[in-house]
Amino acid sequence: MxxxxxxxxxxxxxxxxxxxxxxxxxxxxxxxxxxxxxxxxxxxxxxRLHALLSDVVIESQGMEGFSDPKEKMARIMADPYLGPRIEAMSGTMEVFAMLQYRWPNGEPVTRPVKVIGVDPKQRGVMGGFREYVWNRYERIEPSFELSTERREEFEKHERFLLALEQEQPEEPRPPGDPPPPKAPPSPIKISEGAIVGNLIASFRKDVAPGKVEEVYLLNPGESIILTTVSGQRMTPVNDRFEITGYFKSEMSEYDANHVFVSLDYLQKLRTMDDRVTHLLIKLRDYNRDAEGVSIALTKLFEGEHLMVNTWEKKQGPxxxxxxxxxxxxxxxxxxxxxxxxxxxxxxxxxxxxxxxxxxxxxxxxxxxxxxxxxxxxxxxxxxxxxxxxxxxxxxxxxxxxxxxxxxxxxxxxxxxxxxxxxxxxxxxxxxxxxxxxxxxxxxxxxxxxxxxxxxxxxxxxxxxxxxxxxx
Amino acid sequence: MNQQPLLSAVNLHKTYRRSAEKVQVLRGLDLEVHEGEFLSVIGSSGSGKSTMLHLMCTLDKPDDGAIYLEGRRIDNLPAAERDQLRNRTFGFIFQFYHLLPELNALENVLMPQMIMHSAWSWWKAKGKLRKEAAQLLERVGLGHRLKHRPKELSGGEMQRAAIARALVNRPRVLLADEPTGNLDSQTGKQIVEILRDLNRREGLTIVMVTHNLEISHATDRVVKLVEGRVEAAVSDPFADNSQAVIRAASVA
Incomplete structure (x- = not known):
């Protein structure tokens, strides 16, 4: 005591x-x-890493990807072990590209990026994408289609440019010559949309200690040009895209490098038919099944030159x-x-x-x-x-x-x-x-x-x- | 007095080392203390008075010789039993009071009880023990100072509290090491009166070390230590030679 x-x-x-x-x-x-x-x-x-990579990833060895992802998905779902354990799957195509845009003073800026072709609906179900798509101020549904107003505006603008071209004074021609046949009205090509990483489109500036402001260089509706290579012959291909949203995952590596476009269009641009480079898989119970599923998948695709990894193995180091x-x-x-x-x-x-x-x-x-x-x-x-x-x-x-x-x-x-x-x-x-x-x-x-x-x-x-x- | 002594020391030897030098303090001390006796031990400083008390209450071990309590040897008991003897059989009063500064008077008095009881048995008996301790303090005239810390008490008051602490476990023998050494003569007398009273009324056996001869007059028997031995021990304090020893000592 x-x-x-x-x-x-x-x-x-x-x-x-x-x-x-x-x-x-x-x-x-x-x-x-x-x-x-x-x-x-x-x-x-x-x-963030987990969300973006999904649970298990099947990827091809090279940029050419693998064909017929639908058949592969069907094979996976038909497997008696794998089928009940998988919640969702989505094919994506990842490829390096050059992104080009113009400063407000007209000077061009080119930077390397990683272009990822996704199906916004399918990829949305997987998680790690849909929740990070923003316009300037709020979250939006990811979409690569221009809104109807924007489409009309775009068309109007293009027609105006076309009209400017046509109003060029005609070259003097010898009298008596029949007027040349009028060129058929060329169809106006509407740009595809792209969701660019937030750090590609903006930079952060100190305003006061502890406070930063985002300054945007690329606004929604502005155009960028993406140049990449085609699938088989490796020839450069490029196209113009219009910004429909920003990808804001707060992972600077992703936000500073990733550009999302429509998978269908990227396949078409790279002349790759239905090929994809990655197949993302979401499991019903990651902690229970991750190991088993990746082993079963490796077995299923033996001899097809595909790599199967869980997200943790991919980001192991x-x-x-x-x-x-x-x-x-x-x-x-x-x-x-x-x-x-x-x-x-x-x-x-x-x-x-x-x-x-x-x-x-x-x-x-x-x-x-x-x-x-x-x-x-x-x-x-x-x-x-x-x-x-x-x-x-x-x-x-x-x-x-x-x-x-x-x-x-x-x-x-x-x-x-x-x-x-x-x-x-x-x-x-x-x-x-x-x-x-x-x-x-x-x-x-x-x-x-x-x-x-x-x-x-x-x-x-x-x-x-x-x-x-x-x- | 032929009955067995309550406490006896037989041929005690004790040597202290002071750095390289050896100091022989006790050289064959023999002493018997009988039940109900109020004994005073006088001697010049360095004659081994305090050492004798420490050995008697098993706070220290003799180099040679033995201590007996009612015929049972106690100096070579295991540590736990010696701790228990100090807690229950002996009460000790020091020259410098030695109260614990963090505790008030009542808590200081209760300390031997707290050491005796486990936390649980203390908790059960707390009320009763506190009451008894307060009564003891009242008896030594400190009833109004229960909650005071030692630094708020005078020397005399601290010594009274120390007496109450020594008595709280109803000891068989009270050992007092110059209890008046640090007090003025008036206060010293009061303290000795309290001890005298305890001895007379309750038959408490007291061994008091002092070098104040006047105070030793109040005791039944006086023993003088010289160079670690009892020079003169007289069983009957009223015999002539005992008075002669005292007189001789006081002249010296």
Whole structure:
């Protein structure tokens, strides 16, 4: 009983112990915030990567793709193992291309992009596409067709250009010659639509610390020219597309490189009939079936030069890198708590010296060595628990309000703490996992107790007579 | 007095090391303390008075010799049993009071009880134990100071609290190490009166170390230590030679 009372009194009366509590608290809070933010980034990244790649991908070895995807899909669905496990499938064609547009001053800009031909309806069902298509201000349904108004406007504009051409003064001809036959009215070709990555169409500019503005170079309805190669002969082919939306997945790599067009039209442009390069597959239960399905698919398409991968395997190195990064960061951050542990060791040693006479008194009154040791171990436990408790509260609060805190810091320091031009997330993503909080707490309290063992042992083995005589 | 002594020390030897130097404090000390006796031990500083008390209450171990409590040897008992003896059989009063500064008077008095009880049994008996401790404090004249911390008490008050603490587990023997050494003579007298009263009324056996001869007059028997041995021990304090020893000591 006396152990509890003395632990509590020592905690209340030793202000030095506050230093221990604060150091444990800061260590715990830092670990919680950093882990939550890292998890947030990693979860968001995984989500995006997963969504865009769907669950399992069958891809061809080269840019030529493979023919008859419909037949392949039918074969998959007919398989007794695969059929019931698959929710949806969609063929896509990915190919590199040059995108060209004009600055407002007329200067041409050319940049390399990845053109992905999709069927907007089919691809929409798969997830990871439909939810990221925006016009300037809001989400829209993905479509490569121009709206009726836009179509009419486009036609009017084209006719006007045509008329301008025809109004050229006719070349003088010798009198008596019959007038040349009028050229038949050429059919006006309406451009196909394209959904371009948001970072191709715009760039981000700092307006104020912590605030960025998107400046658009390509507006809906403006034209771009995409140049790619045809399927068999590799001759350049190009066409004009009109912007019908932006792809805004908040994954800068995708948003800065991807252009989506209609699959049918891309096949036609590249003279590839019905060939596709990728077959995306969405499973009913990814966690249960991913491995089995990819093995079954590999078997099904044996000898057809197709690669079957789950999204995780495709992005393996990146995901592993994130995990390793998180592990190393945790080790480093735990060193912070270890530093706090040494603080506890030093401060406890001082407290034991200061309390030498009290230890002698307690022993004279019949307290055992073990009892004296438990006072100081209990004290360490209490300090650790209070520090970890306060640290958890602080850490959770900071994690939940991280964006406000970041805004506040940016305002005070006048610099961007979280540069939205780099990360391209509007909010700092966080993922506060209760298990991680518990683990950090257990670790911190464990370290506090561990580092109080030495001073506690010293207290326990103090000679009572010498302790009583201690001045 | 032919009955078995309550507490006896036989041929005690104790040497301390002070850095490289060895200091022999006790050199064959023999002493018997009988039940109900109020014994005072006098001697110059360094004569081994405090060391003798520490050995008697098993706070330290003799290099040679033995301590007996009612005929049972206690100096070589296992640590847990010695802890228990200090907690229940011996009460100890120090020259510098040695109250715990973080606790108030009542909590200080309750400390031996708290050491004796587990958290659970303490919790069950808390009310009763607190009441008893408060009564003890009242008895030593500190009824109005229960919630005061040691630093808010005077020297005399602290020593009274220390006496109450020593008594709380109803010990068989009270060992007092210069209980008046740090107090003015008036307060010192009051403390000795309290001890005298405890001895007379309750038959509490007290061994008091002091170098104040005047105070030793109040006790039943006086023993003088010289160089780690009992120089003169007189069982009857009222015999002539005992008075002569005291007189001789006070002249010296």
């Amino acid at each position: 006396y152990k509890l009372l003395l632990c509590w009194r020592y905690l209340k009366t030793r202000y030095l112990a506050m230093a221990c509590i604060i150091s444990v608290m800061l260590g715990v809070a830092t670990l919680i915030v950093v882990n939550s933010v890292m998890s947030g980034f990693s979860t968001k990244l995984r989500e 990146l995901l592993q890198a994130i995990d390793i990064e998180k592990g190393i960061l945790n080790v480093l951050l735990f060193l912070i708590i270890a530093v706090a542990g040494f603080g506890i060791l030093a401060i406890f040693s001082m407290i034991v010296t200061e309390k030498t006479r009290d230890i002698g008194i307690l022993k004279a009154l019949g307290a055992s060595n073990g009892g004296v040791m438990k006072i100081f171990l209990g004290y360490g436990l209490l300090l650790g628990a209070v520090g970890a408790g306060l640290g958890s509260a602080l850490g959770c609060w900071l994690t939940i309000h991280i964006n406000e805190v970041e805004g506040f810091l940016s305002r005070i320091t006048g610099t961007n703490v979280f540069d939205r031009k780099i990360y391209y997330f509007d909010q700092i993503p966080t993922d506060l996992q209760p298990f991680m909080v518990v683990l950090v707490n257990v670790g911190a309290i464990g370290i506090a107790v561990l580092f109080s063992v030495l001073p506690a042992l010293r207290a326990a083995f103090l000679h009572p007579v010498r302790a009583l005589r201690y001045e």
